[in-house]
Amino acid sequence: MWYRNCPMLPDAQAKLVLLTGATGYVGGRLLAELTKAGYRVRCLARRPEYLRQGMSAVVEVVAGDLLSAESLRPALAGVAVAYYLVHSMGSAGNFEEQDRQAAQNFAAAAKSNGVERIIYLGGLGEDTGDLSPHLRSRHEVGEILRSTGVPVIEFRASIIIGSGSLSFEMIRALVERLPVMVTPRWVRVLAQPIAINDMLAYLLAALELPNTGSARFEVGGPDVVSYADLMREYARQRGLRRWMIPVPVLTPRLSSLWLGLVTPLYARVGRKLIDSIRHPTVVRDDTARHAFPIEPVGMTEAIAGALRNEDQDCTQTHWSDAVSATGTGQIWGGVRFGNQLVDSRSLRVQVKAKLAFASICRIGGQTGWYYANWLWTLRGWMDLVAGGVGMRRGRRHPETLRVGDTVDCWRVEVLEPGKRLLLSAEMKLPGRAWLEFVVEPTENGAVIRQTAIFDPVGLWGLAYWYGVWPLHQMVFAGMLRGLARAAKKQHEAQ
Numbered sequence: 001m002w003y004r005n006c007p008m009l010p011d012a013q014a015k016l017v018l019l020t021g022a023t024g025y026v027g028g029r030l031l032a033e034l035t036k037a038g039y040r041v042r043c044l045a046r047r048p049e050y051l052r053q054g055m056s057a058v059v060e061v062v063a064g065d066l067l068s069a070e071s072l073r074p075a076l077a078g079v080a081v082a083y084y085l086v087h088s089m090g091s092a093g094n095f096e097e098q099d100r101q102a103a104q105n106f107a108a109a110a111k112s113n114g115v116e117r118i119i120y121l122g123g124l125g126e127d128t129g130d131l132s133p134h135l136r137s138r139h140e141v142g143e144i145l146r147s148t149g150v151p152v153i154e155f156r157a158s159i160i161i162g163s164g165s166l167s168f169e170m171i172r173a174l175v176e177r178l179p180v181m182v183t184p185r186w187v188r189v190l191a192q193p194i195a196i197n198d199m200l201a202y203l204l205a206a207l208e209l210p211n212t213g214s215a216r217f218e219v220g221g222p223d224v225v226s227y228a229d230l231m232r233e234y235a236r237q238r239g240l241r242r243w244m245i246p247v248p249v250l251t252p253r254l255s256s257l258w259l260g261l262v263t264p265l266y267a268r269v270g271r272k273l274i275d276s277i278r279h280p281t282v283v284r285d286d287t288a289r290h291a292f293p294i295e296p297v298g299m300t301e302a303i304a305g306a307l308r309n310e311d312q313d314c315t316q317t318h319w320s321d322a323v324s325a326t327g328t329g330q331i332w333g334g335v336r337f338g339n340q341l342v343d344s345r346s347l348r349v350q351v352k353a354k355l356a357f358a359s360i361c362r363i364g365g366q367t368g369w370y371y372a373n374w375l376w377t378l379r380g381w382m383d384l385v386a387g388g389v390g391m392r393r394g395r396r397h398p399e400t401l402r403v404g405d406t407v408d409c410w411r412v413e414v415l416e417p418g419k420r421l422l423l424s425a426e427m428k429l430p431g432r433a434w435l436e437f438v439v440e441p442t443e444n445g446a447v448i449r450q451t452a453i454f455d456p457v458g459l460w461g462l463a464y465w466y467g468v469w470p471l472h473q474m475v476f477a478g479m480l481r482g483l484a485r486a487a488k489k490q491h492e493a494q
Helices: 024-038 069-075 095-111 133-146 166-177 196-208 225-237 252-262 267-277 289-291 297-318 353-361 374-384 456-465 468-491
Strands: 016-020 040-045 059-063 081-084 117-123 150-157 179-183 216-221 245-248 330-337 340-351 410-416 421-427 431-442 445-456
Touching: 016 024, 016 179, 024 040, 040 069, 040 421, 069 081, 069 095, 069 216, 081 095, 081 179, 095 117, 095 133, 095 179, 117 133, 117 196, 150 196, 166 225, 166 330, 196 216, 196 445, 216 289, 225 245, 225 297, 297 456, 353 421, 353 431, 353 445, 353 468, 445 456, 456 468
Parallel strands: 016 040, 016 081, 040 059, 081 117, 117 150, 150 216, 179 245
Antiparallel strands: 330 340, 340 445, 410 421, 421 431, 431 445
16 A cells, blocks of 8 residues: 555544444454554444454544444544444344434534544445435435534445455355356446455545545546456456356345355345445546545456455464363364365463474474374375375474475475464365464463364365365364374473
């Protein structure tokens, strides 16, 4: 992003910024950018105890509900700029009425507290009576926020491309799971997608715009494409062959039920999304290009960036929130992180973290894999037959590792001494795989966390993962216990 080279934006520390929607996709990522830029941030949450988990100490979290006007006034006290990044599309009730009430409460509280600016993210689409209820509500919220006289910077965006975004996850699931797709008319409607990093750049840059009143900016990347184009490009980058069979009629209700079967979307969210997709969402006013020093990337780079960022998010995550820290051998199996499938387990050991990590660093080669070495040998022979590297490469050194080292059929991708080892698989697979070990010191020893991560390609990748799932339960659980025994043995020998 254009602002990443700046250690701090002008007057950043002087402004208190309120962020709503910090638990959402855009809001959560914007929070990280705001703190990097040096802003004082206050997050509004209905359940602050959930948001505080893992939150930076410099971020203030306050309780508040947009449907409760009384709770908003203290939350907005002293705030210079407020981000409004919430909507009720996933609610089971009348989401339009909830959005209307929430916006009215927020606008009134902002006015009474002297807020200088509201920054709002809405949706692209012409202001016509034919809009879907979702887009119509997005536009109405912008009008309500402006109604009290507080200056509002409203961004209108189409599809946001990023790992974890609603539209991107729908595209991913359809392409990954369906070699042949029956595509209704809405798949061919034009849109102007924007990469998540570019959307964040606009939202952050709006903080420093000269205060000349309210303004509305339509934002998007340089490419005008359809969902079908996006699915084809995603398939190309993933190396998948997909066929699309267009049909003239498939109602939003039937489409939403279909999406509910093959994607992570709830049917009611899918229906509201499809209702919006039926309308072209294309930038017709390019004012944003002149007002901000931002050059959005195209569809190809946006999808490539989403896939790259997913790898970074996945390999940088230690899964500490997913595995129970109180028991032994706790399993989190088959859980999705973006497109990745995850099998994670942990075990407490009564040895120092340093000794536990030393046992991990001796894995493979002559030491073996601490459990069922014959199965690892068999897997290596199968890989050789398939044209892979097998298990015969061994290790450079029996006890020490460095980034880039081979460990049988794996390669060291990340090494944080005493803390973390990440191995990437180089065997023949219908996807990509990693094996991660993390050691966390405790008062009486350490916790070893072992995580297998698989990024399946298409149906063959999914079939492979679930086909070897029973073996994973045996081999990975046994390997973790073997690591613990080796660390204990070394501890007793000292």
